[in-house]
Amino acid sequence: MRYLPLSDADRSAMLDKIGAAAVDDLFCDVPEGLLRKAPIEGLPLHAGEMAVERDLTALARKNMVAGEVPFFLGCGAYKHHVPATVDHIIQRGEFLTAYTPYQPEIAQGTLQVLFEFQTQVARLLGCEVANASMYDGSTACWEAIGMARRISRKSKAILSSGLHPHYVSVCRTMAKFTGDTLETALPALEAVTDAQRLIDAIDGETSCVVVQYPDILGRVTDLQPIADACHASGALLVAVVTEPVALGALKSPGEMGADIVVGEGQSIGVGLQFGGPYVGLFATREKYVRQMPGRLAGETVDAEGKRGFVLTLSTREQHIRREKATSNICTNSGLCALAFSIHMTLLGEKGLTRLAQVNHARACAVADRLSEIPGVRLINDSFFNEFALELPVEARPAVHAMVEKGVLGGVSLGRLFPGEPQLANGLVVAVTEMVSDSDIDALEAALKEVCQ
Structure with missing residues (x-):
């Protein structure tokens, strides 16, 4: 692909079209203190390839590596521990280069992997249906709140004090654009969780209650009483699982009445990688499937009666009219989802x-x-x-x-x-x-x- 830089006239025409005076106006939502106005001190504007490799290697050595x-x-x-088999399989060319299948039925292998992944996630989280993955746990958490709003037609979400603060931060950022009200609290250094606070806060305006399981302090809560209180008021219970290995020992959130279960799948098949990429998990009850964000791969038969896979549901804005979309998630973490599925299969x-x-x-x-x-x-x-x-x-x-x-x-x-x-x-x-x-x-x- 040729590199075709824009001219000053091109830039001016585009800025005029969108009503911006300068390129800097496009970054007005970024806090002032986070905008860099000068090159990074000590970093040369250009250098040879070998010099760059040496400098970056020296910087990398300053990290304390987990292993x-x-x-x-x-x-x-x-x-x-991630078995070596996981890395071996995901580096096969047909998997490593796979992206969102825009002509999905051609990519039968990719669709089958997603179908198997969905089955594993649904069983693990205790739900009837799971999607083909999200970006990570925090964005999946927000998407669950948005889904609860669409189902309940209410816009107040009550967040447990035990919800990871980074997840809370993501939800606050997104709620600025949707008008959702988020009720939050800080955790206390106590063995008792804030389950009763959540129950007491539920009212007729509540769309959902969001509870992490186990929570940010590692505490394990019985979700059933919270689920019962939610359902009595027409609200949904959203459970967030950041450590899916825990569900090898604990009762799944779906079994305890959670309506939407989301989480981070990194623990299974995906290394730490200094923070990403990771893979978001999202599962729910079948009756809510049409409000579920992301994509859903399904099993069918072709004209000859042979088993095949299709993209059964795709509610992302790239596939359907934007006003009908349930999510603006652009793609799924396909390779990480594959790693999750391989590791889960091996286990x-x-x-x-x-x-x-x-x-x-x-x-x-x-x-x-x-x-x-x-x-x-x-x-x-x-x-x-x-x-x-x-x-x-x-x-x-x-x-x-x-x-x-x-x-x-x-x-x-x-x-x-x-x-x-x-x-x-x-x-x-x-x-x-x-x-x-x-x-x-x-x-x-x-x-x-x-x-x-």
Whole structure:
């Protein structure tokens, strides 16, 4: 493809057409402090390829890589073992280059993969139908709120204090453009969740209640009473799962009455990758399928009676009239969805259950040891592979001090909830099957030292 730069006359004509005085006007929604007005200091405007490789390699070495140190970070992104088979299969040319199938019936392999993925997600989340994936968990969470508004014709969403603050932030941003009202609260460093607050807040204007399961502090809540209260008022229950491995041990949200279940699928088949790309999960009840965002691959037979796959439903704005669309999601995370499906297939139901058991057992062992450190309090009464501690010191500097000792010891609530002093001593620790005995020893020693 040739590079055809625009002329000044071209730019002026386009700006006149849209009513903008200058290109900078197109960025008026970006906060002033985030706009860069000059080149990055110390970064040359141009350099040779070998020099660029050396410089970028040096920058990359400043990262502390998850696989090289004791790693206890979680809060929505988890370090699990991804079998080598996953990487081998997704790098096959027919998968690696696949994009959104605009002539979908030609791409039978892609559609079959999506069909199998949907089946796995629906069973995992306890729902009747799942879509062909979303971008990530946070955008899936917002899409669920939008879907609840369309179904209920109400626009007030009640968000649990245990919902990941980054998910809350995404929802707030999108709600500015839709007029939805979001009722939020901060979590408390307590074993009890805010389930009763959610129930008490439901009224005739409520479209949905959004609950994370397990929540940002790792607490596990019985969703059934919340679901019952929602349904009594004509509202929907939206459950958010950021750690799908937990569903190998816990009852699924769909079984407890959730109407829409969304989440982040990164834990299964997708590496950490410094934050992305990830894969959003979205499932619901069959009666709501026409309000579901994204795409749905279905199974059928061709003119000769042979099994085939089709794009059964596509409610994205690129496929239908914009005013009829339920979502502006441009595509699905197809390759990550494939990785999820391969890993899930390799595990099977028994394998997922066993993986969940190992995660929970190791997390219990770590929680017991860390809670014996003087001044450290275990907040949780229940958890899967992630729990919260209250330290005798501020957690954020403690985390940095542990990094200096070569240990990634957890996520501080001060980082997730900046400017909230009542949460400053909170530390969330995640323990997966990747954590060794020596890693646990290193964490215990580092935390003891920083808490003195």
